[in-house]
Amino acid sequence: MNKDAREQLADDVGANLPYLRRYARALTGSQDSGDTYAIATLEAILSNPDQYEGGSDAKVALFRSFHAIWTTSGAVFGNDSDVTGIARKARDHLSKLTPNTREALLLHTVEEFSPAEVAKVMDAPLEEAQELINIAYAEMSQHVSGRVMIIEDEAIISMDLESIVADMGHRVTGIARTRDRAVQLAGEESADLILSDIQLADNSSGIDAVNDILGVQGDLPVIFITAFPERLLTGQGPEPAFLISKPYTEAQVKSAVSQAMFFSSTETLRA
Template identity: 65%
Template sequence: MTAQSSSDMTTAIGGNLPYLRRYARALTGRQDSGDRYAAATLEAILNDPELYDAGLTAKVALFRVFHAIWMSSGMPVEDGGETGLAARAQKHLSRLTENTREALLLHTIEEFPIEEVAQIMQVSTEEAGQYVDTAFLEMRDAISGKIMIIEDEAVIAMDLESIVMDMGHRVTGVARTEAAALDLASSEAPDLILSDIQLADDSSGIDAVNQIIARDGDRPVIFITAFPERLLTGEGPEPAFLISKPYTENQVRSAVSQALFFASTETLIR
């Protein structure tokens, strides 16, 4: 590999690394374990640059190396001695058809076309499509809960509410500010929080979530932001579940299902 091509590969990997972290965190349900898999991917490429297929697009090539490592690890569903929701989440995970979650996240959260999902997973396009369809069906029926929405834009809040209710979940309410979010969480504890970052009156969805968790205990959280790369640096505590604005309905459905599966998420502490 020439110095120029090595430099080009490094630049391409650096540009896509935040999104690999996002995928890995959603796949494992935790920031720490997801980031370890992302780091292992970089180490593998460093040790053997030929693993990175320059004939593919940069993001596909990077994710393909990750997927090979993930598969070789046995795609572990770890028994960490969890109790309550976390234990039930792991039980659900162990019953899912192999490869379905991976395909769903690649297609919805990372927005790879089915053809590129197939390239990453090294299966046929038809098989990749079947994985995604199966994942939607299995996760739809696996778990439901109470969801709290923190969003100051009325149209977006209504859209999110419609999506999660259509999935069979119940919305405890919508809060537009940090103070309103704290009050809403006090009135009925949610199983999951779906939160924007920047709220009305310039208050913070992150601060609201951190206060709710500090007061009421851990619960899964999904943040929605127009600048996801700012929360995917790998430098300190960051969210495990993150949706980019503008989002798609399938992204919301996938993230909500994944977050409820794991029932605990690393939240950004400011």
């Protein structure tokens, strides 16, 4: 590989690495496990760059390289000895899922791959990839309904999120526009899931609000929403397992809520 090709490879991988780390993090339920798979992917590409199919589909190529390692390793969802509480319950749920459905759902909704791209990433026929996505929606929708708190300062977005969550069969405990109101709301009624923006109305932080709540209530699944996901996926500290980019789609929210309720790992960002 010549110098220009190496530089292009570095650019392709670098631009898409934050999203691979997000996917691996949500897929494994652990930042450490997710990063282990991401690092293994990078090492595989660097050791044999001629096998990397970059070009116009750089993101597909990177995720395809990841999946080659993920599947050959046995698709291990973290270390069982380290799993406790709600994550342990989620692990039990995972054992009942149809194989490969969770991967297909995350690829299609959170990472916004088309069914054809999902098929290429997973090295599967298009019909199989589409069926896996359909099965995933059906299986996740069977999960028990819960209580969701929304932390969002934009009225239109908060109303939209409330509608999506309610349509899924969950009950919204309330909507908070500031950090203080979020903490107050959490004290009035505990939630099973927090759906939070990052920047709030009074310039307070949704991250701080979530950390305040978790400090009192303990382990809860959290979904963060941000227009700049790459800023939160730096590898420099704890990161959210579930992260939705703005502007989001209804399918992304439904997938993330189902995933978070189903397999929650709530290592949160510390300001």
